Amino acid sequence: MVIEFPFENQIDFWQSNSQITEQIRQICFTQTGQHVEPIYVLANSTSGLTPTMTPPPTLAGSGMSPETPLNPEYTFANFIQGRSNQMAYASAFGASEQPGVLYNPLLIYGGVGLGKTHLMQAIANKMLERNPNARIKYVTSETFVNDYVNSIRRGSQEQFRNEYRNLDALLVDDIQFFASKDETQLEFFNTFNALHDNNKQIVLTADQNPKQIPNLTERLVSRFVWGVPVEITSPGTETRIAILQSKAEEEHMEVPNEVLELIASKVNTNVRELEGALMRVRVFADLNHQPMTPQIAAEALQGMGFADNTPALTIDLIQKEVAQFFNINQSDILGKKRSKNIVVPRQIAMFLSRELTDNSLPKIGSEFGGKDHTTVMHAIEKIEANLKTDEKLNRDLQQLRQRMQ
Numbered sequence: 001m002v003i004e005f006p007f008e009n010q011i012d013f014w015q016s017n018s019q020i021t022e023q024i025r026q027i028c029f030t031q032t033g034q035h036v037e038p039i040y041v042l043a044n045s046t047s048g049l050t051p052t053m054t055p056p057p058t059l060a061g062s063g064m065s066p067e068t069p070l071n072p073e074y075t076f077a078n079f080i081q082g083r084s085n086q087m088a089y090a091s092a093f094g095a096s097e098q099p100g101v102l103y104n105p106l107l108i109y110g111g112v113g114l115g116k117t118h119l120m121q122a123i124a125n126k127m128l129e130r131n132p133n134a135r136i137k138y139v140t141s142e143t144f145v146n147d148y149v150n151s152i153r154r155g156s157q158e159q160f161r162n163e164y165r166n167l168d169a170l171l172v173d174d175i176q177f178f179a180s181k182d183e184t185q186l187e188f189f190n191t192f193n194a195l196h197d198n199n200k201q202i203v204l205t206a207d208q209n210p211k212q213i214p215n216l217t218e219r220l221v222s223r224f225v226w227g228v229p230v231e232i233t234s235p236g237t238e239t240r241i242a243i244l245q246s247k248a249e250e251e252h253m254e255v256p257n258e259v260l261e262l263i264a265s266k267v268n269t270n271v272r273e274l275e276g277a278l279m280r281v282r283v284f285a286d287l288n289h290q291p292m293t294p295q296i297a298a299e300a301l302q303g304m305g306f307a308d309n310t311p312a313l314t315i316d317l318i319q320k321e322v323a324q325f326f327n328i329n330q331s332d333i334l335g336k337k338r339s340k341n342i343v344v345p346r347q348i349a350m351f352l353s354r355e356l357t358d359n360s361l362p363k364i365g366s367e368f369g370g371k372d373h374t375t376v377m378h379a380i381e382k383i384e385a386n387l388k389t390d391e392k393l394n395r396d397l398q399q400l401r402q403r404m405q
């Protein structure tokens with residue numbers, strides 16, 4: 001599938017290929033309802049992007065797939081640990097410290113977008129940091145299958161074996177696709193043994209425990225679970241917030257905590273969607289020339305199929321929004337100052353509290369620093385009267401309502 005992607009207005013916001021890839025994943029998911037992996041991002045010269053993701057050279061004539069480059073951004077340093085991935089992190093880190101020794105094979109399994117590939121590649125990146133000449137091959141199981149089939153077709157099995165067995169580490173992503181491919185499973189079994197017998201590191205990922213993957217031969221399953229099969233599950237709320245904070249920092253974005261909390265509360269599926277949601281909120285806010293507020297975030301994520309748990313509008317939230325809008329402090333709104341730049345926002349906040357919440361006049365008064373209900377009534381009448389003639393007031397109120405819906 002080829003997706004034409006309207007870079008124009010949005011290019012400023014995407015500074016790295018990984019972000020673009022993430023965004024494309026999101027778009028593919030929205031359009032097709034399926035998780036697909038974009039292969040290459042081709043950028044033209046006017047887009048302002050350097051085409052760093054152009055296809056790497058093929059191994060001419062060998063029938064072997066082009067090398068899949070490791071993503072240098074997948075490191076242990078930027079992987080956030082939580083209860084859901086602690087074991088996987090510790091085992092992967094252990095494998096990177098002493099490849100081929102303790103955690104061999106290392107099998108990480110769990111649902112989509114939870115960090116399996118990240119950890120797998122972090123091992124390889126760490127190994128390369130220590131020894132830039134380490135021979136490491138990263139493939140998906142589909143690539144392994146294709147390479148094997150091509151080697152049969154071309155009679156180049158010797159070359160295939162050289163390619164896959166003379167390694168310091170072999171990383172195979174998504175081994176569930178070996179299911180039902182008996183000949184490939186036998187070839188992989190032999191590859192596995194050759195590497196393992198020589199204490200070379202093997203790292204595998206799967207979408208579920210291999211014992212539950214149908215149509216995998218028993219001897220292969222027994223090899224897969226030989227070392228330490230570790231599961232990654234969906235991160236809890238705190239870990240999701242920490243991941244968002246780290247992502248925002250990486251991208252030099254200043255995002256208020258309430259916004260991160262809102263995104264984390266809505267997107268509880270996987271980390272890929274979590275990151276996509278953050279980017280979506282950022283782009284949405286920028287395109288609308290609005291600051292990132294919980295309301296804007298909720299609007300940006302509307303209709304994306306995430307949980308609708310937008311916090312109910314409260315008087316406190318209205319006061320905060322109005323204060324931010326008029327560039328004053330919330331304490332000014334609650335206080336007694338009588339200067340015009342404070343009195344008008346205070347009256348507006350009271351007016352909106354009456355309009356947008358179910359609170360009574362006495363309750364609103366008490367939440368505005370213990371004021372009497374007649375003060376609230378006076379404020380509401382004043383705003384209603386001014387709305388008949390004051391265009392700016394109409395515009396301000398319109399914008400405030402939009403922010404809070």
Ligand SMILES: Nc1ncnc2c1ncn2[C@@H]1O[C@H](COP(=O)(O)OP(=O)(O)OP(=O)(O)O)[C@@H](O)[C@H]1O
Nearest residue numbers: 078079080111112113114115116117118243271272
């Ligand atoms: N704990 C984490 N800390 C920081 N980033 C994370 C974490 N978990 C996942 N990510 C990020 O989420 C995105 C998806 O992760 P990754 O591709 O590793 O998932 P996966 O489990 O391999 O998914 P799939 O099964 O779809 O291949 C990546 O950008 C990765 O960096």
